[in-house]
Every structure is written in structure tokens, then in C-alpha cells.
Amino acid sequence: MEQTTKQFRKRNAILACLRGTDVHPSADWVYAQLKPEYPDISLGTVYRNLALFKQQGTIVSLGTVNGVERFDGNTEPHVHFICTKCDSVIDLPQIYVPQSLCSRAAAETGGQVNTCHLTFTGVCRWCHPNENQ
Amino acid sequence: MEQTTKQFRKRNAILACLRGTDVHPSADWVYAQLKPEYPDISLGTVYRNLALFKQQGTIVSLGTVNGVERFDGNTEPHVHFICTKCDSVIDLPQIYVPQSLCSRAAAETGGQVNTCHLTFTGVCRWCHPNENQ
DNA sequence: CGTGTAAATGATAACTATTCTCAAATAGGA
């Protein structure tokens, strides 16, 4: 447990940053977040480690929102809402994709199904003109 | 109907190309597809018109697959499967997202829900090693 | 038939997110 001393300080900070937020950040957001505490951190390091975590399955990619990739430290499958005005990504934790859909998808593709993403887009309550609260 | 004579020949060809395929193409694919018949077509024109159609709602964007945006001429909501090996996008026409999920999403966000995308990823039957047929 | 005007297009430059390169720094074991 003393293993996490120095070698991976920045790497660990990147992972902690992802796990400590629910904004589903981009690489740039993580970079900006860590910059004050690690003034010499490089954007390349953020990209590198995000790619590593993604490949390990430690984090998950939500795909791109408005051209930039967004990540999620919560690897449990869950549903997302994307606001097309402010590009925020919000969890909808009370909505589940029925398991039956996944098994039917596997049957219908005839291949192998690994992930399942249900995503709604629209205008969030803070961007919506008629509901500013 | 003589309106479709010359002014929008390329524009119409782009739309027809999208509507006449089920590969959920990228801008580059459309460009390559039209190049033989329209040797002087420009990639910029393809991008421009795809953006126009998307804004009009004539076509729909599936988001990016491996960094490139993919489009669908079928604007009816339906479910997709993306193969992470060959990047093909396949319709799963027999699977529907329960309407109840959409209304619950609208309720839960407190905003306005416009679209709903259910996407599975995995390995398609042609890329899957144990099922090469 | 000409002419004028607005829209569409081609060529290419510009932009942006991301990846790659490589030398320097670092960690941790011998």
C-alpha cells in the first residue's frame, strides 16, 4: 500500500479526478482541474492516462459530445442525458435498460455484445427557457 | 419537379446516397461514393450539405465512431449495433426502446428530451472469430 | 435571349482534438 507513493502521483490524480466528479469530463477539463495542484502536468499525460484507463476498463468513454471525448469514472452501466445547449452530461440513475433488450441484441447481431448505451439528448432544466430553476 | 435539374444536383446526390445505403456512412464515404459520378465534387461540399441536412432534420447523426462522424438517412428512431473491430454500424430493427423509458427520462431531467439513442457495441458476426459465417 | 443576384461549389487554408516522438526525469530494485 506504500506503492502509491510517487511514481504514479499524476496518474492517480487523474483517476481520482474522474472518480470524484459527475460532470463526465473531457481530457481538457481534467487537465484544467489538475493544473493548480500539479502546475507542470502536461495535457499529453492526461490523454495518455485516460487512454490507458479506458483500455484497462478502469474508466469508460461516453463517446464524443460536440467533437470532444467525454469520460466517466463510473463503470457501472447507467443512462445518460446530454444537453445540446450546454453540453453537460447528466446521469439518469433511476432508468435502466431492460436486460431483455441486451439479450435480444446479442441474438439479433449474431455476434458478441459488450456494452449498451442508452442516451437521451435534449435541453437540460437549467438551459430550458420555460423552466429556469 | 423539373426543379431538380441542375442547381442541387450534387446536394440531391448526397442525400440520395445517404438514403440508399444502410452502412451509416461518414462524410468521406459519401465523398468516395459520389466521386466517380461527380468527379469534380469537393469534400467540403459533402461536409457542408451533411451539416445542412442534419440541421434541417433531414438526416441524423449517430455521433462519432472511432473519431469520425457517422450519419443515417433513416430518421426513424431505431437501435444500433457498432462493431468495435470493423467500425460497422448495423441496425437492430426488431428492438425498440420502451416509450415508458423516454417519458421517465423527460420527468427525471426536468428539461426537454428530444432524442433517444440505444446503442450496443461488440463484435459483429463477421468479425467474431468463433462465428465466421 | 442577355443581365443581375443570390446561392452553391471547389480549392485550400485554418482550426481543433488527439496522438506521436523523443529526450529528460523519476521510481524503485540491486
Add this chain to the structure above:
DNA sequence: TCCTATTTGAGAATAGTTATCATTTACACG
């Protein structure tokens, strides 16, 4: 303290997409 493998920073390179601008085109009007 030295050695080796890994991580990192800085910046170059890449790829997809968008913006620019002069040219072309369609079509309405005379």
C-alpha cells in the same frame, strides 16, 4: 549509489472538420 524500465513534458505531427473566398451556377426579370 547505480541501473533499467517507466512516466512524463514539450512540442511536432496527424486527422477530421470547418471556414474562407473567388468562381460558377441557377433562375428570375427584363
